[in-house]
Amino acid sequence: MNGQVPLLFVFLFALDAAYGQASYSIPEEMTRGSLVGNVAQDLGLEIQRLISGKAKIYSRNNEEYIELSREKGVLLVKERIDREALCAHTALCAMHFRIILENPIEFYSVTVQITDINDNAPSFEKNEMKFKISESVTIGAKFVLERAVDLDVGMNDLQNYELKPSDHFVLKVQNNADGNKNVEIVLQKQLDREKAERMSLVLTAVDGGEPRMSGTMMILITVLDANDNAPIFTRPTYKAVVIENSPGGTIVATVSASDADADLNSKILYSITNTLDRVRNIFKINKENGQVSLIGNIDFEKSKNFQIHLLASDDGGLTDSCKLIIDVQDVNDNQPEINIMSKSNMISENAEINTVVTVISIEDLDSGENGIVKCFINENIPFTLKTSENNFYSLVTDSDLDRESSSEYNITVMCSDEGVPSLSSSVTLTLHISDVNDNAPVFERSSYEAYIVENNTPGLSVFTVKASDADWNQNARLSYILEDSSVNGVPVSSYVSVSAESGVIHAVRSFDYEQLKEFHFLVRAQDGGSPPLRSNTSVRILIQDQNDNGPQVLYPVQTTVSLLAEMVPRSADVGYLVTKVVAVDVDSGQNAWLSYQVHKATDRALFEVGLHNGEIRTVRQVTDKDAVKQRLTVVVEDNGQPSRSATVIVNVAVADSFPEVLSEFTDLSMHDKEYNDKLTFYLVLALAVVSFLFITCLLLIIAVKVYRWRQSRVLYHSNLPVIPYYPPRYSDTLGTGTLPHVYNYEVCRTTDSRKSDCKSDRAASHMMTMDPSFTATMQKLHSEKHILDEPDSPLEQKPPNTDWRFNQGARPGPSGVAGGPEVAMGTGPWPQPPTEAEQLQALMAAANVSEASGTLGPGTMGLSTRYSPQFTLQHVPDYRQNVYIPGSTATLTSNPQQQQQQQQAMAQQASQQALPPPQSGQPEPPKAAQTPASKKKSTKKEKK
Numbered sequence: 001m002n003g004q005v006p007l008l009f010v011f012l013f014a015l016d017a018a019y020g021q022a023s024y025s026i027p028e029e030m031t032r033g034s035l036v037g038n039v040a041q042d043l044g045l046e047i048q049r050l051i052s053g054k055a056k057i058y059s060r061n062n063e064e065y066i067e068l069s070r071e072k073g074v075l076l077v078k079e080r081i082d083r084e085a086l087c088a089h090t091a092l093c094a095m096h097f098r099i100i101l102e103n104p105i106e107f108y109s110v111t112v113q114i115t116d117i118n119d120n121a122p123s124f125e126k127n128e129m130k131f132k133i134s135e136s137v138t139i140g141a142k143f144v145l146e147r148a149v150d151l152d153v154g155m156n157d158l159q160n161y162e163l164k165p166s167d168h169f170v171l172k173v174q175n176n177a178d179g180n181k182n183v184e185i186v187l188q189k190q191l192d193r194e195k196a197e198r199m200s201l202v203l204t205a206v207d208g209g210e211p212r213m214s215g216t217m218m219i220l221i222t223v224l225d226a227n228d229n230a231p232i233f234t235r236p237t238y239k240a241v242v243i244e245n246s247p248g249g250t251i252v253a254t255v256s257a258s259d260a261d262a263d264l265n266s267k268i269l270y271s272i273t274n275t276l277d278r279v280r281n282i283f284k285i286n287k288e289n290g291q292v293s294l295i296g297n298i299d300f301e302k303s304k305n306f307q308i309h310l311l312a313s314d315d316g317g318l319t320d321s322c323k324l325i326i327d328v329q330d331v332n333d334n335q336p337e338i339n340i341m342s343k344s345n346m347i348s349e350n351a352e353i354n355t356v357v358t359v360i361s362i363e364d365l366d367s368g369e370n371g372i373v374k375c376f377i378n379e380n381i382p383f384t385l386k387t388s389e390n391n392f393y394s395l396v397t398d399s400d401l402d403r404e405s406s407s408e409y410n411i412t413v414m415c416s417d418e419g420v421p422s423l424s425s426s427v428t429l430t431l432h433i434s435d436v437n438d439n440a441p442v443f444e445r446s447s448y449e450a451y452i453v454e455n456n457t458p459g460l461s462v463f464t465v466k467a468s469d470a471d472w473n474q475n476a477r478l479s480y481i482l483e484d485s486s487v488n489g490v491p492v493s494s495y496v497s498v499s500a501e502s503g504v505i506h507a508v509r510s511f512d513y514e515q516l517k518e519f520h521f522l523v524r525a526q527d528g529g530s531p532p533l534r535s536n537t538s539v540r541i542l543i544q545d546q547n548d549n550g551p552q553v554l555y556p557v558q559t560t561v562s563l564l565a566e567m568v569p570r571s572a573d574v575g576y577l578v579t580k581v582v583a584v585d586v587d588s589g590q591n592a593w594l595s596y597q598v599h600k601a602t603d604r605a606l607f608e609v610g611l612h613n614g615e616i617r618t619v620r621q622v623t624d625k626d627a628v629k630q631r632l633t634v635v636v637e638d639n640g641q642p643s644r645s646a647t648v649i650v651n652v653a654v655a656d657s658f659p660e661v662l663s664e665f666t667d668l669s670m671h672d673k674e675y676n677d678k679l680t681f682y683l684v685l686a687l688a689v690v691s692f693l694f695i696t697c698l699l700l701i702i703a704v705k706v707y708r709w710r711q712s713r714v715l716y717h718s719n720l721p722v723i724p725y726y727p728p729r730y731s732d733t734l735g736t737g738t739l740p741h742v743y744n745y746e747v748c749r750t751t752d753s754r755k756s757d758c759k760s761d762r763a764a765s766h767m768m769t770m771d772p773s774f775t776a777t778m779q780k781l782h783s784e785k786h787i788l789d790e791p792d793s794p795l796e797q798k799p800p801n802t803d804w805r806f807n808q809g810a811r812p813g814p815s816g817v818a819g820g821p822e823v824a825m826g827t828g829p830w831p832q833p834p835t836e837a838e839q840l841q842a843l844m845a846a847a848n849v850s851e852a853s854g855t856l857g858p859g860t861m862g863l864s865t866r867y868s869p870q871f872t873l874q875h876v877p878d879y880r881q882n883v884y885i886p887g888s889t890a891t892l893t894s895n896p897q898q899q900q901q902q903q904q905a906m907a908q909q910a911s912q913q914a915l916p917p918p919q920s921g922q923p924e925p926p927k928a929a930q931t932p933a934s935k936k937k938s939t940k941k942e943k944k
Contacts, residue, residue, distance in 0.1 A: 021109035028083035040073025053101030084151035118156040118209025122148040128218035132317040136226030148205030156209040193223040227316025229260040244300040257312035301365040332370035332419025370419035437529025439470040447538040454513040467525035475529040483522035547591040547640025555582040565651035581614035593639035600633035
């Protein structure tokens, strides 16, 4: 057989660590996703083990055809498998790969055999062959035909040939030692060019598959005149050696043949007859001299030898064939390949020795010494490289790991072969050391001491404790905890607190140096490991004193029940010790240093006090002119910043007999009691006045709100057109009223809407003028009875009354303070009403007049009967007397007759139909008569 079947190099490997194997057989051309086999069941593995072990397929060349489903534990077809492309003419086609599991690392061998199906028909390279055969060719002459090629194997491969017609030629098939078949046609009947110059034969190649498949080729024969000698090669087989990576044009071998004929019949032409392989792409033959040379690249790792089929033919169509075997010599042109089969990126620092970290596979495609590889790693690291058969290496630990010393290792694996020159490759593995909680927290100091000033604000930050942990991440995350203890029987947590995150110690309460000067407690630092590690530190808090306590006088004792006095005889000499002021300060240090000074004294020239001892002594000789009653106010002051002080009153009696002293100090006690009674009266009176003013303001606000609401209701029910209303100009004649400037106001109200517009114009310096038509409009409004029936209608304006005036003494409010008694209230046609403040002052004035009329009794501490416990509503004075009502010329009084007269005057004014015309000037109004209340008030002011 003249063909050589190329081999597909399937890398098979086996490890001592393999635990089992499985074999499967599938036909080629299976669809994607087809089931290959239940590898979990066949290998005795659990599905959960495949998932947790991150099971995967390791194969160099076939991993694109088969895939592993971890969730189902089965092998599936990943890509369409073409047996002819995978294994060519190899009868047994199988894929070998490993299933690798991690944690722990396990290996399982799997073999998948690919069976052939009849999916390829026999085919010829050419559709036809032409022969020129001399008619002189003797019977039995052989003519070599092109072989058909069937990519299938076994029964599906090419089985036989058929030739039609078979009158002159018979088909002869000869089996070669290599399994191939040579196809020849043998002349069995002499040719006669005169009978048949051209003949056409059909060669059919048939395989043995089901169904059978075939291929055909036409054989065209031209009969020539006599050429009765065929070319003959000098040897049937030639051998040659070529070094891989040889350049193009290198001559590999030379073949030769001879022909006994002469002239043109002896001219031989050489050719390569290989089909369906790469030989013609790599080699070529000079058809004239038979030199075989390179035209392509030779790679020993792809093809270790070649078989070239050569043909020698003369011009008469006679041929001969031979075979050229070329062996490829390997050179060291491939560096070792490092394949990481399983890798751990992180390992715990408490991992045991000989723990497998990474498994790598080393492959070198070269052969002999060029393919022998040795590997090693960098030194001074706690790892070593262990080898096993079939170039597998395991990176394992060979000593204890410590993350605190080194948290990461960069491990370089170097591999080199033994070729000349040697080739090498390397890979760097980064391995992180995971932390284990093996380091306890460490405080910066074993004990701490801090100071805090007393009277601190609760929550004040005192100081910070700090600890560190050599571990990492959660194992180094510290929490600070206050250890349970007690201070004077009270839990320490009621004194201080510790921030769990920052270690800041806060004061929970305000400390008092006089009660607590220092205390101790423990703070625990605990990391977040499992189990957690901890350590303690001692903290001492020292409380510093602050000048927060004033001096306390122990002697003389101050009391309001009895009056104590020190007696000094009139015969006392200079420096006579009268008494000693004894005081203490609960503070400490300079805050408790006391000094004594005389603040007040009846006679400063008579007594003095010791600056530091508090002794009161006479400065001069006591004389008869000195008063019997002597009072000294002594100030006791400490030395703090700021300083605090206390006062003590020392009564001294300058007398020789006790009855004299008793009579004097009894009068003094009565005087003090009278003074205290007056002070109490004024305090109660001030409280009553403030309460009254608040209630009065509240009532006035309610009255204004009701008044405005009634106005809006009156305009809402009316059907009149919109009428502008201009209230009187409020002016302060004397410049002391509530409105110091002239303001214009405009109020617009609609007839059928509840909404009103109020516009406040800016201050104007000119007087307001009145439209002449305004009088007629007001008369028309007056004719509407339902409006005039309202007693408080805002459309009704009262005429001025020149008889109504207040004198300066009776005018309430600030508008009558600065003017004289004869100042007029207004000069225009409108009376000038008082402001709200003036109304309030009028009410207060009436209240004061009523109070002035009361009598002081001994049972009320100088207050009127209105403030006595027997006070009832009948004692409330009638505040309506002498009260001015805006818009009216009447003054309310407490007299019922006067009230009746005022009501009649108001009714007469309401019956007027038009306003009087404005007057340019009016005579000075007469003074208003003073009421009894106003007279009493003025009399009271004169007494004061």
